[in-house]
Amino acid sequence: MELTAEQEAVREVVREFAREEIRPTALEADRNQEFPEAVWDGLADLDLTGLTVPEEYGGYDADPVTAAIVNEEVAYGMLSVATALSVHSLATSCLAEFGSDAQQERWLPEMAEGRPVGAFALSEPHAGSNPAEMSTEARREGDEYVINGEKQWITNGERAGVYVLFAKTDRDDPSTVTQFLVPGDVDGLTVGEKEDKLGLRASDTTSLTFDDVRIPAENRLTEEGKGLSAAFHILTGGRIAIAAQSVGLAQCALDEAMAYSQERDQFGGPISDIQTIRHKLAEMATRIRAARLLTRDAARKRAAGSAALEASMAKYFASEAAMFVTNEAVQIHGGYGYVTEGEVERLYRDAKITEIYEGTTEIQKTVIARELLE
Numbered sequence: 001m002e003l004t005a006e007q008e009a010v011r012e013v014v015r016e017f018a019r020e021e022i023r024p025t026a027l028e029a030d031r032n033q034e035f036p037e038a039v040w041d042g043l044a045d046l047d048l049t050g051l052t053v054p055e056e057y058g059g060y061d062a063d064p065v066t067a068a069i070v071n072e073e074v075a076y077g078m079l080s081v082a083t084a085l086s087v088h089s090l091a092t093s094c095l096a097e098f099g100s101d102a103q104q105e106r107w108l109p110e111m112a113e114g115r116p117v118g119a120f121a122l123s124e125p126h127a128g129s130n131p132a133e134m135s136t137e138a139r140r141e142g143d144e145y146v147i148n149g150e151k152q153w154i155t156n157g158e159r160a161g162v163y164v165l166f167a168k169t170d171r172d173d174p175s176t177v178t179q180f181l182v183p184g185d186v187d188g189l190t191v192g193e194k195e196d197k198l199g200l201r202a203s204d205t206t207s208l209t210f211d212d213v214r215i216p217a218e219n220r221l222t223e224e225g226k227g228l229s230a231a232f233h234i235l236t237g238g239r240i241a242i243a244a245q246s247v248g249l250a251q252c253a254l255d256e257a258m259a260y261s262q263e264r265d266q267f268g269g270p271i272s273d274i275q276t277i278r279h280k281l282a283e284m285a286t287r288i289r290a291a292r293l294l295t296r297d298a299a300r301k302r303a304a305g306s307a308a309l310e311a312s313m314a315k316y317f318a319s320e321a322a323m324f325v326t327n328e329a330v331q332i333h334g335g336y337g338y339v340t341e342g343e344v345e346r347l348y349r350d351a352k353i354t355e356i357y358e359g360t361t362e363i364q365k366t367v368i369a370r371e372l373l374e
């Protein structure tokens, strides 16, 4: 699929930044479980923290295809960074799509500049695939809402200065899910310890506990009861972002595997001369290309209107492609693929999350079948 000259130009800039500034930090950031903040500032300098912020608030306001390209390239550098960026962008998207003028003016110019970092707090310990089962409550009391409950698995949980929160205005009524903005410094909010994860280790994933947190009623982002449809609308864009990140991560693994297969000699020549290895590379490259095309197709549909079917197809296919490709990349590296000094070991661990967050593969298939049949 052809890109416009501007999209190609963006790709080149982000590609260079990802390869020269993000990727070199990945090994240490993964090892220490520390987010590379200097990289975040670099993304802000490139206007990428304003990816989904309207221009009038100083953002880049990228079209969905450009956003997909940015996600792909950043994930080539490191998935933890791309995930932090895409979740921050989910938060700015919520504000841009549903916020009042006053809310947008208060938050978007600063978030476009990169700080405060945004987070998207939907999942709970007992409500993941089915967020309608959430139990966090924001009960109206005069000019305030009083929030009680717990969120789980929140990306940017520790780094964020503002949370887009989904809570019920009546815990016993599933139809009351509502979207709110919660500043990070409110009394009664406790950020949990960072989860110790298989992959995505430089990304801070935490719980959030709300204990009688009071926010002004004007911090409500959607009408009462409109929160869940808002979340699903925003997550359609998020799923395209994760699909694009899967493609970028897989491309990095393929590039590593191709280079290694030409350097590594066995049986008197490079292993890239062995037909089995060549077929692996062929299959990896083909799946990546198919995933990229599905992702760009979903992004184009999103630009033109609704893309629930295409976004779920892209995320399902691309995340499985990332698992397949990183597995084969480790295999092609043999023992050297299994140790932590190499890059493919981290890519293999990182890839797994793409099949889980923002809707598991099973949930994507459920959406696809529903869209086909209804």
Ligand SMILES: Cc1cc2nc3c(=O)[nH]c(=O)nc-3n(C[C@H](O)[C@H](O)[C@H](O)COP(=O)(O)OP(=O)(O)OC[C@H]3O[C@@H](n4cnc5c(N)ncnc54)[C@H](O)[C@@H]3O)c2cc1C
Pocket (backbone or CB within 6 Å): 087, 120, 121, 122, 123, 125, 126, 127, 128, 129, 130, 152, 153, 154, 155, 156, 197, 200, 205, 353, 356, 357, 358, 359, 360, 361, 362, 363, 366
């Ligand atoms: C690193 C990380 C970062 C995350 N970041 C965020 C974030 O920023 N914000 C946020 O709100 N959430 C976030 N999440 C949460 C993530 O979106 C959920 O983990 C995911 O939606 C799955 O929910 P669950 O873990 O509760 O699994 P469950 O819903 O308990 O599912 C368990 C298994 O059952 C399957 N299953 C469940 N229901 C069905 C069904 N109807 N049909 C078929 N299979 C089904 C699932 O596919 C899965 O295999 C993050 C998670 C992780 C691990």
